[in-house]
Amino acid sequence: MSVTMVTHTGSCHCGNVRFSVRAPSELEVWRCNCSICTKKQNLHFVVPRAHFTLAPGSAAHLTTYTFNTGAAKHTFCSTCGVQSFYTPRSNTDGVGVMPHCIDSDTVTGTVYRDFDGQNWEQHIESSGIRNRSKE
Numbered sequence: 001m002s003v004t005m006v007t008h009t010g011s012c013h014c015g016n017v018r019f020s021v022r023a024p025s026e027l028e029v030w031r032c033n034c035s036i037c038t039k040k041q042n043l044h045f046v047v048p049r050a051h052f053t054l055a056p057g058s059a060a061h062l063t064t065y066t067f068n069t070g071a072a073k074h075t076f077c078s079t080c081g082v083q084s085f086y087t088p089r090s091n092t093d094g095v096g097v098m099p100h101c102i103d104s105d106t107v108t109g110t111v112y113r114d115f116d117g118q119n120w121e122q123h124i125e126s127s128g129i130r131n132r133s134k135e
Contacts, residue, residue: 004108010101012082017062018055019085021097023047026109029099030129034117036067036074043112044096046088046132052095090115090124094133 004025011018027045036042065074073087084101088094099110116123124130 006106007104008097008102008106009104010084010097011103012061012077012080012084012101014077014080014082016079017058017077017082017084019058019097020053020055021047021085021095022051023097025106026111027099027107028111028113028132030096030113030115032115032117034120036072037117040083042083042096042098043100044086044088044098046091046094046096046129048094048133048135050135052085052097088129089120090127090129091133 005022006025007020007022009018009020023045029043029045031043032038061077061079062075063078065076066072069089071092072089074083075086076083082101083098085095085097088096099107113127113129115127115129
């Protein structure tokens with residue numbers, strides 16, 4: 001099965017935070033049921049950090065929230081509050097990107113995977129999510 005890689009572009013609501021990300025045209029999107037993902041309805045796909053580029057000037061508009069272990073870095077626009085990407089606890093070497101923040105017409109499909117974040121320690125190794133941030 002061949003995977004078509006494309007460059008997606010996206011942004012927050014106000015446009016102060018813009019990015020590009022190299023990822024498959026058909027996205028593997030994770031649904032997590034941990035406390036913060038449930039509250040935010042945090043659907044995301046994971047890519048290696050090297051595949052993600054923050055546009056010049058965007059970093060000045062970012063704010064970061066952390067809790068619990070502090071491993072996850074929940075970044076969001078300080079103007080409009082939209083989280084268009086973040087560093088997941090499961091993939092600190094990668095980036096979790098919100099598919100609903102992709103502005104380009106480059107997504108050809110979406111496959112959803114569930115992650116049991118309420119039982120993170122028991123589920124992390126069997127989920128396969130850690131491999132998504134590897135080259």
